[in-house]
Amino acid sequence: MQLWRRKSLWLALSASWLLILLGVFPLLRVAVPTKPQPRAPLGWPQWLDTELLQGFSQPEDLLEDDTQPSPVPHKGSCDWGTCFDTSKCRGSDFKVFVYPAAGPISEMHCRLLASLEGSRYHTSSPTEACLLLLLSSNNHARGCSMTVPLEWNGGRNHLLLHLHPAPCPWTVQLGQAIVAEANPPVNTFRPGFDVALPLLPDNHPFRGGAPGQLQRHSPHPRVALLALAQERGGWHIAGTNSSACPWAGHCEQDPGSKQTQPGTAIPNATFCLIPGRHPGALHFLQALQAGCIPVLLSPEWELPFSEVIDWTKAAIIADERLPLQVLAALQEMPPSKVLALRQQTQFLWDAYFSSVEKVIYTTLEIIQDRILGASAHPSQLWNSPPGALLALPTFSTNPSDFPFYHLQQGSHLVGRFSALIWVGALSQPPLKLIQAVAGSQYCAQVLILWSSERPPPLKWPETAVPLTVIDGHGKVSARFFPYSAISTDAVLSLDAHSSLSTSEVDFAFVVWQSFPERMVGFLTWSHFWDEARGDWGYTAEKANEFSMVHTSAAFYHRYYHTLFTHSLPKALRTLADETPTCVDVLMNFLVAAVTKLPPIKVPCRKQQQEARPLVAPGAAKPKLAPLAGRDCISQVAAGFGHMPLVSSRLRLDPVLFKDPVSVLRKKYRHLEKG
Numbered sequence: 048m049q050l051w052r053r054k055s056l057w058l059a060l061s062a063s064w065l066l067i068l069l070g071v072f073p074l075l076r077v078a079v080p081t082k083p084q085p086r087a088p089l090g091w092p093q094w095l096d097t098e099l100l101q102g103f104s105q106p107e108d109l110l111e112d113d114t115q116p117s118p119v120p121h122k123g124s125c126d127w128g129t130c131f132d133t134s135k136c137r138g139s140d141f142k143v144f145v146y147p148a149a150g151p152i153s154e155m156h157c158r159l160l161a162s163l164e165g166s167r168y169h170t171s172s173p174t175e176a177c178l179l180l181l182l183s184s185n186n187h188a189r190g191c192s193m194t195v196p197l198e199w200n201g202g203r204n205h206l207l208l209h210l211h212p213a214p215c216p217w218t219v220q221l222g223q224a225i226v227a228e229a230n231p232p233v234n235t236f237r238p239g240f241d242v243a244l245p246l247l248p249d250n251h252p253f254r255g256g257a258p259g260q261l262q263r264h265s266p267h268p269r270v271a272l273l274a275l276a277q278e279r280g281g282w283h284i285a286g287t288n289s290s291a292c293p294w295a296g297h298c299e300q301d302p303g304s305k306q307t308q309p310g311t312a313i314p315n316a317t318f319c320l321i322p323g324r325h326p327g328a329l330h331f332l333q334a335l336q337a338g339c340i341p342v343l344l345s346p347e348w349e350l351p352f353s354e355v356i357d358w359t360k361a362a363i364i365a366d367e368r369l370p371l372q373v374l375a376a377l378q379e380m381p382p383s384k385v386l387a388l389r390q391q392t393q394f395l396w397d398a399y400f401s402s403v404e405k406v407i408y409t410t411l412e413i414i415q416d417r418i419l420g421a422s423a424h425p426s427q428l429w430n431s432p433p434g435a436l437l438a439l440p441t442f443s444t445n446p447s448d449f450p451f452y453h454l455q456q457g458s459h460l461v462g463r464f465s466a467l468i469w470v471g472a473l474s475q476p477p478l479k480l481i482q483a484v485a486g487s488q489y490c491a492q493v494l495i496l497w498s499s500e501r502p503p504p505l506k507w508p509e510t511a512v513p514l515t516v517i518d519g520h521g522k523v524s525a526r527f528f529p530y531s532a533i534s535t536d537a538v539l540s541l542d543a544h545s546s547l548s549t550s551e552v553d554f555a556f557v558v559w560q561s562f563p564e565r566m567v568g569f570l571t572w573s574h575f576w577d578e579a580r581g582d583w584g585y586t587a588e589k590a591n592e593f594s595m596v597h598t599s600a601a602f603y604h605r606y607y608h609t610l611f612t613h614s615l616p617k618a619l620r621t622l623a624d625e626t627p628t629c630v631d632v633l634m635n636f637l638v639a640a641v642t643k644l645p646p647i648k649v650p651c652r653k654q655q656q657e658a659r660p661l662v663a664p665g666a667a668k669p670k671l672a673p674l675a676g677r678d679c680i681s682q683v684a685a686g687f688g689h690m691p692l693v694s695s696r697l698r699l700d701p702v703l704f705k706d707p708v709s710v711l712r713k714k715y716r717h718l719e720k721g
Contacts, residue, residue, distance in 0.1 A: 048292070054313075063430075066507065069119065096718075097176065099310060101587065102519070113494055120171075124237075125223050125237055125240050126237070126239060126240050127239055127417055130202075130240065131203070131225070131240075131417075132203060132372075135176070135177050136177035136178075139484065141168060141177055141411075141415040141418060142170040142178075143165065143168040143169060143170065143174055143176055143177070143178045143179075143206075143411060144169075144170055144171070144172065144173040144175075144176035144179050144180065145180045145182070146179065146182070147566070148182070148443045149194050151512065155253065155403070157308070158253050159182060159403070159407065160182070162253075162254070162407070162616075163180070164409070165616040165617045165618055166616060166617075167613055167614065168406070171235055173198055174177070176413060178205075178411075179196075179198060179204055179205045180205075180206045180208060181196070181205060181206065181207050181208065181209065181224075182208050183207060193401055201223050202221055202223040202224030203219075203222070203223045203224075203354020205223075205224040206224065206225045206227060206414065207224050207225070207227065207228075208227050208228075208407070208410070209226070210229060210244060210247055210406070211228075211229050211246075212227075212245070225414070226241045226242075227243075227244055227410050228241075228244060229244045229245060229246040229247065229328070230243065230246045230348040230351070231349050232347060232348060232349075233347060233349055236349045239354065239417075242354070242410050242413055242414070243349035243350065243351050243352065243353060243354075244351055244352075244406060244410065245328070245331070245332050245351040245400055246328040246329045246331070247332070247403065248332075251402070251403055252402045252403070252688070253402060253404060253688070254404045254688030255402055255687060255689035256397075256400075256401025256402035256405070256689070257336070257401060258397065258401070259335075259336055259337070259338055259397060260336055260337045261389055261392075261393050263388075264669070264718055271285060271316040271317070272313065272318060272377065272378065273285040273316060273317075273319075273320055273374075273377070274316035274319045274339060275319075275320045276319065276320065276322060276330035277321070277322045277323075278327075278605060282316075282319070284316065300696055302631060303407075316339050317339065317385060318340050318342050318363075318377050319334035319337075319340065319341050319342065320344060321334065321342065321343050321344065321345050322344050323343065323345040323346040323347045323367065323602075324347060327344075331548070332400060334392070335392045335395060335400060336401070338392050338393050339360070339388045339393065340362065340363065340385070340388045340389060340393070341363070342362075342363045342365050342373070343364050343365065344365055344366075344367035345364075345365070345366055345368075347368050350362070350633075352399060352409060352410075355413055356399070357426065357430045358431060359397055360386075360387070360388070360430060361391040361392045362392075367406070378379070388552045397431065398432070398434030398435075398436065399436070402688060404688070405436065408436055409435075409436065412424070414438060416435075416440075422444060423440055423444070424438065424440050424444065425446065427446050427450075427452075428446060432451065432643075433451060433604075433641045433642070434601060436614075437614070437640075438609065439610065439611065439614065442529075442606055442609045448606075449604075449606055450563045450564040450604035450639065451642060453563050460534065460536060460537070460560045461560065462489075462491075462535060462537070463488075463489045463490060463535055463537070463600065464487075464490060464491060464537035464538065464556055464559075465493075465494060465535045465537070465538055465605075466484045466485070466490060466493045466539045467494045467496060467526065467533070467538055467539065467540055468480065468481070468484075468494065468496065468541045468542065468543060468545075469519065469523075469526045469541065469542045469543065470494065470495060470496065470498060470542075470543045471498050471499060471523070472498070472499055474499060474543035474544065474662070476503070476507070476543070477543040477545070478507075479529075479545075479546075480506050480541065480543070480546065481508055481510065482508055483547055483548055483549050484539065484541070484547065484549075485510035485511060485512050485514075486549045487549050487552045487556070488553060489552075489556045489557075490539075490552070491534060491535050492512050492532075492534060492535075493513070493514045493515070494516075494517055494532055494533065495507075495514065495516045496513075496517050496526055497517065497518060497519055498521055498523070498526075499526065500521075503516050513573075515532055517530060517532060523623065523624070523627040523630050524611075524620065524623040524624050524630055526630070527607070527608050527611040527612065527634060528612055529605070529608040529609045529612055529629070531606050532626065533608070535605070536604055536605055536606075537556065537560075537602055537603075537604065537605070538603055538605050539555075539599045539600075540599070540601050540603065541600055542599040545599050546652075547569075547598045547600060548652065548718070549568070549571070549717070549719040550717040551649075551651060551715075551718055552716065553716050554649060554701055555569070555602055555649045556602060558602075558647060558699050559603075562643050562647050563604055564604065564641070564644070565603075565638065565642060565645075565646055565647050566596050566601050566602070566603045566634075566635065566646040567595070567596070567602040567647040567648075567649060568596025568597060568598070568600060568602070568640050568646060568647075569648070569649060569651035570596065570597040570600060571586075571593035571594075571595065571596055571597070571646075571648050571693065572585050572586065572587050572597065572631075573585060573590055573593045574595065574680060574690070574692050574694075582681045583680045583690065584680060584681075585632070585680050591696050592694050592695070592696050593648060593694070593695060593696075594639075594645055594646075594693060594694045594695065595631070595632065595635040595646065595692065596646040596647075598630070598631045598635075599631075603634075603638065607638055607641075608642070611634060611637055611719065615637070616684055619683065619686045622679075622686070624685070626679055628679055629682070629683065631680040632679050632680050632683050633683055635689055635692065636684075636692065640687060640691040643691070643693065644693060645692075645693040645695035645697070647699060648697070648698040648699070649698070649700075650698065650701075650718065652701050652718075652719075652720065701715045701718060702714070704718070704719070
């Protein structure tokens with residue numbers, strides 16, 4: 048018995064040595080993979096419709112066929128707490144110093160410098176700056192070489208901005224500098240410290256940008272289900288009856304498939320399959336613009352702005368090794384989910400990716416949010432229209448305080464309004480207007496913005512609401528300053544020449560409560576494209592169609608004062624100060640750019656049919672030409688980079704307005720007089 052045991056043990060040992068010599072153990076090591084190493088979250092979208100994707104792995108659980116140790120990031124192990132000095136950032140005033148370019152620069156580089164210098168972030172003193180910005184050259188002939196400034200200090204509180212992937216390793220020691228570059232590899236990206244930018248094409252618009260191309264918000268029977276991004280550009284279209292995924296190589300047998308040429312517009316497809324390699328990063332931006340839901344096949348690059356953008360609402364991460372399951376999940380996705388994803392792609396494109404300028408400003412806002420901490424943008428402001436660039440945290444971090452989130456939350460604005468009456472150089476104290484406005488049941492206060500060189504009168508008419516006189520600083524644009532004295536959400540903007548009755552004010556305010564994100568006014572203008580001049584113009588002639596309301600008598604939300612003062616570039620604010628007739632146009636542009644909606648017109652009496660142009664103190668009385676400010680609208684459109692105004696034919700009237708019935712049956716009885 049013992050002899051048999053010794054023989055068995057000897058045979059087992061011999062078999063073990065034989066297996067080692069034959070190399071079987073390495074094969075078993077591959078078949079039984081080791082536990083993945085823990086790493087920082089990548090900010091990728093999680094699986095949508097998990098009931099359809101039971102067989103899929105999460106991105107962090109995907110294993111490579113060849114298990115390799117994760118490379119150490121070449122930029123070091125910096126994080127926000129150890130490599131950035133927030134003590135240099137004074138309060139909520141986030142200031143950025145931009146280093147001047149060394150040597151010859153491209154036109155795009157020059158425009159970037161000019162844009163940053165005209166933004167609300169800029170400071171000309173590096174000692175006052177919270178962040179020091181160094182724009183890397185896009186000249187591939189120079190490679191990644193750059194001159195380190197004297198204030199480098201190991202890169203602390205510096206931001207290296209590179210809009211295109213670096214063609215070679217960095218030649219400077221990045222140290223503690225934040226790196227913002229296009230689609231960085233996940234193994235070199237420092238989450239929470241670096242910023243991932245989108246890969247922009249060379250001809251990407253600098254300002255404004257093209258709108259999204261989504262034509263239909265839900266799948267159409269004749270619309271292709273899939274489009275596969277090709278490595279050399281263009282897209283491969285798969286028909287709606289495809290039985291296998293395009294990357295499996297079977298779509299060539301599908302009679303509904305076709306090939307688009309490189310550089311052509313993206314096809315009208317519902318889902319865009321994008322490979323995980325770097326060339327697919329450019330297709331990712333094209334898919335967003337077209338409203339084609341990006342399906343990322345195991346991406347090897349960090350998604351742009353993943354620190355703040357919730358990509359689960361706009362994109363899908365898939366495993367390219369499971370083609371049949373992916374295709375089945377996409378085909379069975381509910382139309383309501385498809386609609387939500389496609390709408391989100393259009394919002395993200397317009398808010399953060401449609402221009403180079405928006406990409407730069409989004410990067411700075413992300414860094415500012417890190418500094419503000421609890422006072423930063425909440426996720427809802429980043430991921431719902433109009434976006435964080437137009438919802439300033441200096442105003443509030445509560446979404447319900449902004450005018451454009453009331454409808455999303457299903458709330459209705461109640462309360463009263465503040466009347467802000469601007470008194471210019473040629474104006475007399477508007478005693479009659481004050482009494483008419485203060486007599487409104489919805490009026491909470493009357494604010495007199497005194498911008499005349501003459502001293503204000505010592506005695507004002509007695510009113511049932513408080514009356515306060517504010518210094519207007521002699522500028523017409525001062526009427527849109529965020530005065531702390533304004534105690535209500537609604538502002539009734541007036542000038543001393545306005546003539547309104549109490550009934551007109553009451554009805555207009557009731558209308559505004561249903562449209563708190565828009566401007567509600569009495570006098571309207573209309574913009575148009577002048578073919579002869581090849582430029583924009585506008586007219587005050589009476590017509591059914593309009594796109595602007597005159598701010599000499601208009602309701603709007605007080606947040607637009609904050610946006611007008613702090614978000615507009617210096618060039619547009621200077622234009623408003625030097626050309627008072629441009630103030631109304633500029634305010635209408637701003638509200639339209641935020642809401643993508645036209646203003647609301649309400650009826651007015653005949654005495655209020657023509658608005659007088661605003662005059663700043665010391666200025667000559669302007670001539671009342673039909674198109675006195677037609678050059679203004681072209682300058683404002685150039686400053687915005689696009690035309691945001693939306694035309695409308697909607698006018699809201701009270702019930703029984705001008706109907707041949709007894710006046711006693713009408714709520715606003717005095718609205719039709721005059």
